[in-house]
Amino acid sequence: MSARTAWSGIVRSPLGLTALSLFLLVALTAIFAPIIWGAQAEQVNPAEITQGPSAAHLLGTDTLGRDVLARVLVATRLSVVLAVLAVIIGVVAGTLLGTAPSVLPRWAGRPIVGFVNIAVAFPGLLLALFFAVIFGVGTTGSVLAIGFAMAPQFARLTQTLSAAIAGRDFISAAQVAGVSRVRILIRHILPNIGEPLIVNATVAAGSALLAFAGLSFLGLGVQVPAYDWGRLLGEGLNRIYLNPAAALGPAVAVVIAGLAFNLLGETAAAALGGRSARRRHALPAVASSSPRADAPQPAQVDxxxxxxxxxxxxxxxxxxxxxxxxxxxxxxxxxxxxxxxxxxxxxxxxxxxxxxxxxxxxxxxxxxxxxxxxxxxxxxxxxxxxxxxxxxxxxxxxxxxxxxxxxxxRRIGSQLAEAASEHQGMSRRDAMTRAVQRLQSVRVPAAARRAHQxxxxxxxxxxxxxxxxxxxxxxxxxxxxxxxxxxxxxxxxxxxxxxxxxxxxxxxxxxxxxxxxxxxxxxxxxxxxxxxxxxxxxxxxxxxxxxxxxxxxxxxxxxxxxxxxxxxxxxxxxxxxxxxxxxxxxxxxxxxxxxxxxxxxxxxxxxxxxxxxxxxxxxxxxxxxxxxxxxxxxxxxxxxxxxx
The missing domain is CATH 3.40.50.300 (P-loop containing nucleotide triphosphate hydrolases)
Incomplete structure (x- = not known):
């Protein structure tokens, strides 16, 4: 099956169609929302401060009279870009940590493996808060914090995938040929683990969105005058009893974008799974079932x-x-x-x-x-x-x-009874009775007792x-x-x-x-x-x-x-x-x-x-x-x- 056929089949499935639709919605909003609604999102109107939902403002207005819906749409670009940057940092740092033991001498690689094992044991959000304190408050600090917090999981994944590839015969052949460790890593290992890393990175982007929203909500992320979904969520939460829609809007946006990235990762995994080894080899069509003139004929029977x-x-x-x-x-x-x-x-x-x-x-x-x-x-x-x-x-x-x-x-009797229940519509009791009878017919001693073992x-x-x-x-x-x-x-x-x-x-x-x-x-x-x-x-x-x-x-x-x-x-x-x-x-x-x-x-x-x-x-x-x-x-x- 070709790559195009695999992807077209997945996209036509309900999961693939939903993932593609959500991802296109998020991508188009991130590209065009600042152009279309950018001015409306920044327009201050003292006469319409903290208003509720209306035909003019579907999600109401904030404390400066700005349209909340327009700000949610415009914030899509910054929220998505920051999440993608954090994932890139996490993948790069994790790949370097994960592949370092295979390149460095054993005495230098063991401490790295131990560090990764310890880091993986900590929750990602806890690591993000820890790094946020180190790198400081603001957009740059948040990107670095979330990126490095995601690095341990990619390091562990890279270590596992690299270990599986390192045992292959072509790696041994390269080592015998005198190829350096760095060249083996670049030419042989990384190309074979690239697809799983990409799939997991896509799924991780949804987690990064949630992490950014959490940091901005706590005031550690994006700072004024910039704003993302987390900051808008924090502002809306302060007025949730007056205008719940102001908090609901950015929350729904985070959920939709997170689903888009996670479903996209699942779709990519389904399309790429098992295809790595043959993606460059188009398979010929299987021969048709038309009978051959020289085909051996079955023995003649009634x-x-x-x-x-x-x-x-x-x-x-x-x-x-x-x-x-x-x-x-x-x-x-x-x-x-x-x-x-x-x-x-x-x-x-x-x-x-x-x-x-x-x-x-x-x-x-x-x-x-x-x-x-x-x-x-x-x-x-x-x-x-x-x-x-x-x-x-x-x-x-x-x-x-x-x-x-x-x-x-499961007990033997219930497994035998399932066959009769599935294909003959027998009741559970009748099917179990037949199961005992069949065990007796094949000379199983104490069949009634054995059926419950x-x-x-x-x-x-x-x-x-x-x-x-x-x-x-x-x-x-x-x-x-x-x-x-x-x-x-x-x-x-x-x-x-x-x-x-x-x-x-x-x-x-x-x-x-x-x-x-x-x-x-x-x-x-x-x-x-x-x-x-x-x-x-x-x-x-x-x-x-x-x-x-x-x-x-x-x-x-x-x-x-x-x-x-x-x-x-x-x-x-x-x-x-x-x-x-x-x-x-x-x-x-x-x-x-x-x-x-x-x-x-x-x-x-x-x-x-x-x-x-x-x-x-x-x-x-x-x-x-x-x-x-x-x-x-x-x-x-x-x-x-x-x-x-």
Whole structure:
């Protein structure tokens, strides 16, 4: 998203529109009010001394007969200018204090850090009064007092931001290259912390207005014949029982200007947040969802039984260099009551595929597909309300770590009951009754008592059972289990897998099981999808996994599974090399650099996912279809594992 697009989107929001309107009102008043109403504000009229509001003087007149409203409008320029000057002083002084420890030797930087820590502990207005006494009464003294009173907060902010940037690799590289500390500060640190400082400075301008009004009200700020809102407020307060409008006018002006600066800061933060790293890199448009001629087609299934249909799914995320697509062209289908396992190394796109199917990819992530249908409803074109209702009642997610999936401050039963109350309109009592029943159905002992306990009172296996029970609170047609047994011991792992199998048998729900463990998937599922570098490289029946796998990567995954009768003195088997990064997929087959059967064509063209038998698809130029090739691949893997 470009800077112009970001700002235009924010400005069109209610917050942005209000902030812009108020800021323009204050700015235009500060510029033109002295020109338009300057003479009226200074005109003394003894015949109209201390009059109340009237058609000629909306806020009345002061003790010299001058129009109070005109003086409030004219005072906008001085009030705003003084506040801005104080903020500039505070930002400059705070930045110098905050960055000094990174430039000066440690023995000189520590006292500065200690001084900032002590100064931050004092209230800003108290510091302003302290500095006002030091610098003296008057406009100059007030500007310096408020500016230096704001410096500690900017110093602390600068220290925090600088510390975060100082740990980056490019700072270490500059230090190794011999770049001086001052140059690192100017060229590398300050440009990366500029935007947060500007946003906070905008918000601080509203506080500076209030501080100036307070000092002038106490007689320490602007002195006659000059006047600002604080001085006008003090004069109006002396006659508040005779003419309340004289005090109300400058007070309202201070509030409006303060809101303008604070809302402007919030708007700037919303527009600039997360954009610093890519503000100079315009991102290309994401490819449209039109189907590709060479896109792998999902397995053919009966349309009435299809629960999830994925056709040419792509998931993309923006980076400074452009869009990165870690899931690229995934196609498959799941039928009612079917169990499909998805296996692959970390970073292969398994979880992203599942999250995309559940519409859990948040912006700026982008989902693109020729078709993405759940229970016959398109998840790409249907209204959000209809999709939320469908997914809330027919889709269940079982995550890898149930401790982070449950709210630690709420009881298990209430969290389960919320699902039924939200999507089925059940009463609180009925929903809690169903929650206890669902906990019983997943074999949680003493379910009625357990429902009133907190997540930390459950063991890992019990939390995973409760997570499955939450999915069963409605009537799911698909259960997506993303690494549901990774953090569990072998015994509990078996119980959870048996529980999922029982749920599938009892409810006829389809299961999409994501796992690193290909052995678990082979024992639990009917079909296996093998993913590598964001693509499905093989789709085959689980019964044929050990004997009929044809892709070298699938074979390698099977070979690295440890066995009980393996030689303990021999090194563990492993797949040589590492998977490519999502933003650095090589041309051709992504597994070519790690494959012992790779040839020139593998590094030039990416193979399509083509039929290799009944219910079997494979994407490989050299599928392993005989024992000789399989033995050669295994020999290469074992050779890579021998220590040198």
């Amino acid at each position: 349309g009435d039984d299809v629960v999830l249909l994925v056709d040419d799914l792509r998931v993309s995320f923006p980076t400074p260099a452009g869009w990165v697509t870690p899931v690229r062209g995934v196609s498959f289908a799941i039928s009612r009551g079917e169990a499909i396992g998805v296996v692959g190394e970390s970073g292969s796109g398994k979880s992203l595929t599942a999250l995309a199917a559940a519409r859990l990819i948040e912006r700026p992530g982008h989902i693109d597909a020729a078709r993405l249908d759940f229970c016959g409803t398109s998840l790409l074109t249907s209204p959000d309300r209809a999709i939320r209702s469908l997914l809330g009642t027919s889709l269940a997610m079982v995550f890898q770590d149930p401790m982070t999936s449950f709210n630690p401050t 907190y997540p930390h009172e459950f063991s890992g296996g019990m939390r995973q059972r409760a997570m499955i029970a939450m999915g069963l609170m409605n009537h799911p047609r698909l259960i997506i289990a993303d690494e549901p047994t990774t953090a569990l011991d072998v015994t509990v792992q078996r119980q959870v897998l048996q529980l999922l199998a029982g749920v599938r048998r009892d409810t006829d729900a389809a299961i999409l099981l994501i796992s690193h463990d290909i052995a678990v998937v082979a024992q639990t599922c009917e079909r296996v999808l093998v993913m590598y570098a964001g693509r499905i490289v093989e789709d085959l029946p689980a019964a044929a996994l050990h004997t009929g796998a044809q892709h070298p990567y699938t074979r390698a995954l099977l070979e690295v599974v440890p066995e009980l009768d393996a030689d303990r003195d021999a090194p563990l088997k492993m797949i040589p090399g590492r998977p490519p990064a999502p933003g650095a997929f090589p041309p051709g087959c992504a597994f070519a650099d790690r494959c012992p059967l790779a040839s020139a064509v593998c590094r030039e063209r990416d193979p399509e996912l083509a039929a290799a038998g009944p219910g079997h698809r494979v994407a490989c130029w050299h599928p392993v279809d005989d024992r000789v090739a399989a033995s050669a691949a295994q020999a290469q893997i074992e050779e890579e594992t021998v220590p040198r």
